[in-house]
Amino acid sequence: MKLPFVMAEGIDGSGKGTAIEALKEWAFSKRLKVFDLRSYWKDNDNIPEFEEVKDYDVIISSQPTYSLVGRGLREEMIKDNKRAYSAVSIAHAFSLDREILYRKLLIPALKNKKIIFQERGIVSSLVYQPVEGVQLQETMSLPGNKLSLQYLQGIIFIITVSPEAATERLALRTKKDDSIYENLLFLKKLDERYRAEWLKQLLENQGSEVVYLDNNPPKTEQELKEEVIQAWEEKYDSLK
């Protein structure tokens, strides 16, 4: 059975945020009740119980989360602070953050047929961590990663953009992540992996549908949004 689980993936600056924004606007246009974890995390350092959000139709999520282990990642481990955490520790933290999010909220939500729109997730770990030095098999065998691979039967948007264009977009941002991941050579390696056939195969074998969206200039935000909504609506109709 297909799951109403949509993930947006791609390198930093590719337009994942825009894709999620489009899906959120779609949900509003359908008068669905939207629970946006990203706003929730501004005031709460935890992950809500499913009970607390059961009246909503759509959950908007993001990984790493902005609470607990996710905050440890964002504010300490992948922050550029000279404390040099190993690739193994970082992989463990991503997996643990994911495991808590899935067990506490996403799995119960999927079982109750809620729609989930999420920025980044397991695919990011499969793409990033081997570049950092943790092998793919090892990454996939971590408990939180193994768990999330069992819930891939949805739709994954991989938004592609040239690393040069992504870097330009990142430079324009006012909100800087200050993370260890933003340099051109690194982005190029990631871009290659996001487009790789093995990744597509792996995700499809887990029952996921993979949709690539090109977001190189001169494509506008509006055009990307329309493409996302069109692809999602086709899928959504088949779910009903």
Next chain:
Amino acid sequence: MTVSNRFVLVDGLDYSGKTIVINTLREWAVAKTLKILDLKDYCQKYGRFPEPADLDRFDVIVSSEPSYSFVGKAIREELIKENERKYSAQSLAMAFALDREILYRRVILPAMEKEKYVFQERGLISSLVYQPVQEHITIADLMRLPGNRLAMENSPGVIIITRVSSDYAMQRLQLKLSKTISIFDNLLFQRKIEERYSSLWLKGLFEKQGSMFFYIDNNPPKTADTVRNETLKLWESVLNEENSNNEVQKSLI
């Protein structure tokens, strides 16, 4: 990395008297008019650990594991809390090691470098004692986790194991049943844990790293006051030794 006697780790069964020992050390610091940073209070107030530079105006860091920020908060509020979710031994072990790594890199190691005192309740020893009993995970598995390795390489100068018979610990536990109960609480389990805390292999493991390993027994009729006096005596002997070592070093120069 040289072992610092200013780093004291207190570990032992629940209700064995760890807090009495830590509080005694804290009272010693207060009497010396040293400035104390209580990490639990700090984390709960600011929702994060202090940055290394924030440690400068303090002399003593009082710490505990799991911590109260980031991964430590996740451990306390989700992973070991009674709920319908079951996390594997592997996930728990990774979580404890991660919490430890962040705590060490961001607070403990900078504090050592700045020659602060660190008094910590629970740590790597708790992982080595508890986790292999909970489910199938070995000491070797645990020692492969980066946070555990880091803590082993930076072993405290002084380790104090507080001991109480598991039967007595259980009695005290029953009295406090109204509080949140962790999944660890049952007698058989406590007995195994008690045995591991007293084991020679554990002592040997840390002595090999240069730590001094002490036991403080806390079975009735011993009172909190006796434990306090014993702690203070032990701590003063450690400090005297440190002073005489310093004297020797000075005379060599």
